[in-house]
Amino acid sequence: MSMAAATPAAADSIFRRNLASFMGNRLALASAVVVLLFVLMAIFAPLIAPQDPYETDLFRRLQPPAWVEGGEWGYLLGCDALGRDIFSRIIYGARISIFVGLTVIVLATGIGIVAGLAAGYLRGWVDVVISRVVDILLGFPYLIFAIGLMAMMGPGLGNIILALAYKEWVIPARVVRGETLAVRELEYVEAARALGASPRHIMLREILPNILSPVVVVSTIRMANVIILEASLSFLGLGVQPPTASWGSMVSDGRAFILEAWWVSTFPGLAILLLVLAINVASQGLRDAFDPRFHE
Amino acid sequence: MSALLEVRGLRTVFHTRAGEVWAVDGVDVEVRRGECLGIVGESGSGKSVTFASVMGLVRSPGRVAEGQIVFEGRDLRALSAREMRAVRGKEIAMTMQDALTALNPALTVGEQIREALEAHDETLPARGQARRAAIRAKSVEMLGLVGIPSAESRLRQYPHEFSGGMRQRIMIAIALACRPKLLIADEPTTALDVTIQAQVLELITDIRARLGMSVVLITHDLGVVAEHCDRVMVMYAGQVVESGPTEDVIASPRHPYTRGLLASIPRPGLRGQPIKPIEGQVPDLIGMPPQCRFYSRCPLRRDACLAPVAMRPAGEGRSARCVLLDEVPA
Amino acid sequence: MSLGKLIERLLQLVPVLLGVTLIVFVMMALTPGDPVQIMIGDQTITPEQEEALRRGLGLDRPIVERFFVFLGNAAQGDFGQSFYHRRPVADVISERLPATIELSLVALIVALVTAIPLGVLAAIRKNSIFDKLATVGSLLGVSLPGFWFGILLIMLFAVQWHILPVSGRIGYASEVPTITGFLLIDTLLHGNLPAFWDAVKHLILPAVTLGLPMTAILMRVTRTSMLEVLRQDYVTFADAKGLSRRRVLFRHALKNALIPTVSVAAIETGSLLGGNMIVETVFGWPGLGRLVVESIFLRNYPLVQAAVLLYAVIYVGLNFFADILYTILNPRVKL
Ligand SMILES: Nc1ncnc2c1ncn2[C@@H]1O[C@H](COP(=O)(O)OP(=O)(O)OP(=O)(O)O)[C@@H](O)[C@H]1O
Numbered sequence: 001m002s003m004a005a006a007t008p009a010a011a012d013s014i015f016r017r018n019l020a021s022f023m024g025n026r027l028a029l030a031s032a033v034v035v036l037l038f039v040l041m042a043i044f045a046p047l048i049a050p051q052d053p054y055e056t057d058l059f060r061r062l063q064p065p066a067w068v069e070g071g072e073w074g075y076l077l078g079c080d081a082l083g084r085d086i087f088s089r090i091i092y093g094a095r096i097s098i099f100v101g102l103t104v105i106v107l108a109t110g111i112g113i114v115a116g117l118a119a120g121y122l123r124g125w126v127d128v129v130i131s132r133v134v135d136i137l138l139g140f141p142y143l144i145f146a147i148g149l150m151a152m153m154g155p156g157l158g159n160i161i162l163a164l165a166y167k168e169w170v171i172p173a174r175v176v177r178g179e180t181l182a183v184r185e186l187e188y189v190e191a192a193r194a195l196g197a198s199p200r201h202i203m204l205r206e207i208l209p210n211i212l213s214p215v216v217v218v219s220t221i222r223m224a225n226v227i228i229l230e231a232s233l234s235f236l237g238l239g240v241q242p243p244t245a246s247w248g249s250m251v252s253d254g255r256a257f258i259l260e261a262w263w264v265s266t267f268p269g270l271a272i273l274l275l276v277l278a279i280n281v282a283s284q285g286l287r288d289a290f291d292p293r294f295h296e
Numbered sequence: 297m298s299a300l301l302e303v304r305g306l307r308t309v310f311h312t313r314a315g316e317v318w319a320v321d322g323v324d325v326e327v328r329r330g331e332c333l334g335i336v337g338e339s340g341s342g343k344s345v346t347f348a349s350v351m352g353l354v355r356s357p358g359r360v361a362e363g364q365i366v367f368e369g370r371d372l373r374a375l376s377a378r379e380m381r382a383v384r385g386k387e388i389a390m391t392m393q394d395a396l397t398a399l400n401p402a403l404t405v406g407e408q409i410r411e412a413l414e415a416h417d418e419t420l421p422a423r424g425q426a427r428r429a430a431i432r433a434k435s436v437e438m439l440g441l442v443g444i445p446s447a448e449s450r451l452r453q454y455p456h457e458f459s460g461g462m463r464q465r466i467m468i469a470i471a472l473a474c475r476p477k478l479l480i481a482d483e484p485t486t487a488l489d490v491t492i493q494a495q496v497l498e499l500i501t502d503i504r505a506r507l508g509m510s511v512v513l514i515t516h517d518l519g520v521v522a523e524h525c526d527r528v529m530v531m532y533a534g535q536v537v538e539s540g541p542t543e544d545v546i547a548s549p550r551h552p553y554t555r556g557l558l559a560s561i562p563r564p565g566l567r568g569q570p571i572k573p574i575e576g577q578v579p580d581l582i583g584m585p586p587q588c589r590f591y592s593r594c595p596l597r598r599d600a601c602l603a604p605v606a607m608r609p610a611g612e613g614r615s616a617r618c619v620l621l622d623e624v625p626a
Numbered sequence: 627m628s629l630g631k632l633i634e635r636l637l638q639l640v641p642v643l644l645g646v647t648l649i650v651f652v653m654m655a656l657t658p659g660d661p662v663q664i665m666i667g668d669q670t671i672t673p674e675q676e677e678a679l680r681r682g683l684g685l686d687r688p689i690v691e692r693f694f695v696f697l698g699n700a701a702q703g704d705f706g707q708s709f710y711h712r713r714p715v716a717d718v719i720s721e722r723l724p725a726t727i728e729l730s731l732v733a734l735i736v737a738l739v740t741a742i743p744l745g746v747l748a749a750i751r752k753n754s755i756f757d758k759l760a761t762v763g764s765l766l767g768v769s770l771p772g773f774w775f776g777i778l779l780i781m782l783f784a785v786q787w788h789i790l791p792v793s794g795r796i797g798y799a800s801e802v803p804t805i806t807g808f809l810l811i812d813t814l815l816h817g818n819l820p821a822f823w824d825a826v827k828h829l830i831l832p833a834v835t836l837g838l839p840m841t842a843i844l845m846r847v848t849r850t851s852m853l854e855v856l857r858q859d860y861v862t863f864a865d866a867k868g869l870s871r872r873r874v875l876f877r878h879a880l881k882n883a884l885i886p887t888v889s890v891a892a893i894e895t896g897s898l899l900g901g902n903m904i905v906e907t908v909f910g911w912p913g914l915g916r917l918v919v920e921s922i923f924l925r926n927y928p929l930v931q932a933a934v935l936l937y938a939v940i941y942v943g944l945n946f947f948a949d950i951l952y953t954i955l956n957p958r959v960k961l
């Protein structure tokens with residue numbers, strides 16, 4: 001049974017039980033902590049980074065990591081072709097990944113909720129129009145759509161966010177629409193309707209709180225995807241432009257040096273992997289705890 | 297004559313998050329050749345799990361923990377997985393409680409009969425056209441036996457193309473395909489309407505007579521037991537509480553639980569009457585104290601019932617699990 | 627499924643395809659940069675010549691009209707000229723397509739033949755070490771950024787161990803005249819086994835990189851649906867019939883468990899298309915994906931437009947195919 005059936009009052013205690021269940025899942029909890037560390041790293045990048053991520057130093061060109069001969073502990077993960085400290089650039093790069101990930105998901109979830117509620121509750125032509133647009137957007141492979149948009153809009157942080165959000169909202173919209181359809185005929189919604197509540201009130205106050213947890217679960221899972229997509233666009237040179245440090249473009253920078261300097265590509269990619277993996281594990285834990293339909 | 301199937305001290309446990317559930321806790325069963333044994337008891341009393349244990353079909357998180365299961369002199373629990381597969385379907389066949397879910401939706405009915413024949417029937421020609429023809433003929437014969445018209449063409453159809461009653465019969469046809477010595481029919485009539493119920497039961501009784509097999513009939517319906525079973529066994533909370541010849545048990549039940557079951561049914565028209573619930577709840581099988589399991593609901597309970605209560609003889613071919621039998625000589 | 631239903635479902639695709647075309651058209655119309663200026667490049671031409679060029683491209687017409695012209699031409703396979711190649715876009719694309727299809731198909735096959743057995747095994751041995759490893763592996767698989775994983779593989783297998791080539795489809799020495807455009811087939815048709823082997827070696831790393839996320843997803847789906855199916859009564863009943871373990875697992879359980887796997891596979895094949903751009907770029911694979919990425923930087927917009935549209939059409943087609951496959955595999959569903 002979906003949580004959607006719960007009355008608003010019961011929803012709170014269910015939430016608490018689910019939260020307890022999530023806290024009991026040690027691996028998921030540890031992953032959530034890793035995600036949090038990445039976020040803190042992004043926020044406090046200037047305080048943490050041992051070096052200036054933009055300072056070039058031709059004497060340190062392709063300097064290896066500290067533990068390899070020729071490395072220095074002040075430059076833990078070595079330096080890139082311009083002699084910039086890779087570790088510091090990774091710390092700054094977290095800002096881009098996390099900022100894009102969060103903004104896209106927040107934007108997309110916001111739009112998705114509005115569109116999904118409208119389609120699912122108001123039905124009629126609103127539903128037809130929204131569902132058509134959703135169908136058409138689903139007709140594009142994600143990365144290709146984003147690449148097309150980036151080609152059109154040109155590179156840049158704001159454009160990446162737009163390019164990804166243009167399609168991303170479809171996913172929460174579909175979830176919200178489905179859940180809304182399931183909830184709209186339930187007793188307490190009927191009751192609110194009978195009492196003369198406005199559609200706006202019903203959608204936002206009666207329906208939304210009850211369908212929020214599947215939406216949040218889906219959104220956290222999607223965030224991992226968005227981060228990989230941003231990194232992919234940056235890798236292709238369609239993302240933020242140099243010299244801004246982003247993990248995807250750092251990996252791309254290292255491609256030219258795979259013969260002599262493996263560390264240039266390896267570490268930024270590892271950072272992506274770690275963050276995405278942590279988000280995936282944590283969100284799977286969230287899903288198991290909060291969305292009973294996925295219980296195995 | 298010795299028993300066909302003899303089960304001694306069977307205990308089957310499920311390891312659940314809440315704790316260990318002893319779904320079957322010290323059950324003895326005896327099935328004689330050619331007889332029909334009825335098993336009755338409330339939902340959750342362990343009827344299905346008992347016979348899933350006999351068939352070796354208890355799945356994780358469940359496990360047969362103790363007991364002997366002797367079929368024609370062989371201890372089934374000692375058999376290898378491969379040897380057990382040769383027993384299943386061929387020596388002991390089973391129909392499932394829910395016919396609607398027991399047939400594979402992705403395979404044709406013909407294939408589901410055929411594979412049973414192919415697994416066990418040694419009388420079939422070894423290979424080629426002759427084998428196919430023989431299998432086909434047998435499949436049609438089995439469907440005919442359970443009363444499915446134009447069987448030939450229906451072999452190609454999928455389960456969802458048949459009605460519930462027909463699926464029930466197809467399942468019986470599959471179970472009977474290899475002429476087993478024992479058929480375990482787990483509630484073969486639930487989910488069927490009354491006329492079809494009667495047909496299915498007549499069918500089983502009829503085939504039993506013709507093939508000379510034994511039948512274990514698990515049911516909620518005491519009327520069905522009265523009409524079709526030679527002996528009856530009453531289960532409660534994972535244990536047998538009473539067993540004996542059907543007529544004797546119905547005429548003079550010895551266990552308060554059996555009496556409760558029978559008291560709720562107007563006689564003599566037992567037929568088609570569901571068991572009316574007795575006051576109270578079936579006890580939780582987790583962490584059960586070693587007392588009489590019916591204690592919480594028994595109108596006749598006394599202090600002596602707080603100790604473990606074993607089965608006692610209760611007259612000719614009968615036994616029951618109640619301290620009252622010690623006081624009132626049978 | 628009846629022919630009528632099939633046609634009805636096909637007709638439902640029309641508005642989606644129209645919408646997709648419209649979006650691609652608008653995307654490119656809004657793209658900054660005047661195509662005529664891009665075409666002219668460094669050459670000096672008179673304003674009259676420029677005007678003629680503009681008219682020749684139909685750029686002097688109102689935008690709505692241009693959309694219908696584009697639509698009409700696209701329907702006939704005419705996507706205009708590739709600025710860069712100075713040849714019809716359709717020709718350039720069809721030259722590159724076989725390389726992309728070959729890579730995608732091999733990746734798909736690699737994914738299917740590894741994911742399904744692993745998923746089944748994980749389900750049968752639920753909670754075993756193997757199952758836990760498979761779970762970790764599939765989480766890793768969906769979390770690995772493909773472009774990085776590809777570079778990692780190159781550094782290990784090509785640079786470090788010299789087992790496999792760094793990039794490309796085939797070595798110069800092994801090149802064979804084109805017949806089908808699929809090198810695995812062409813080399814065999816020429817009876818050139820060393821060349822075939824060379825092509826295989828070039829395929830391994832890109833195919834693994836491309837197929838990995840799909841493998842991870844399909845393994846997960848297979849495991850979950852297999853576990854679901856193994857709980858079903860019909861599996862117990864199949865066991866009760868005394869069938870061999872193999873028959874119960876593969877005929878009874880797997881046949882049902884594969885229904886979701888196959889539909890997810892068809893849909894996920896669409897994401898292979900996106901992955902292609904990355905993987906082809908990393909491995910210097912001369913396919914459509916790399917061509918598109920290059921074209922973006924060359925501002926070769928007609929080609930980008932045509933390719934994005936082509937990808938979208940393939941994607942919609944795959945989703946349609948997934949639906950059809952689902953009904954074929956599942957006798958209960960009637961469209
Ligand atoms: N897979 C399982 N996991 C945990 N407990 C189980 C499982 N299967 C059965 N049980 C336990 O075994 C008990 C007996 O179940 P069983 O199916 O044998 O009852 P039954 O007498 O056949 O009931 P019904 O008349 O409803 O078929 C149940 O109460 C349940 O607690």
Ligand code: SF4
Nearest residue numbers: 588591594601618619
């Ligand atoms: S043993 Fe005691 S409690 Fe149990 S049935 Fe007999 S009288 Fe009742």
Ligand SMILES: [Mg+2]
Nearest residue numbers: 343344345393
């Ligand atoms: Mg049962």
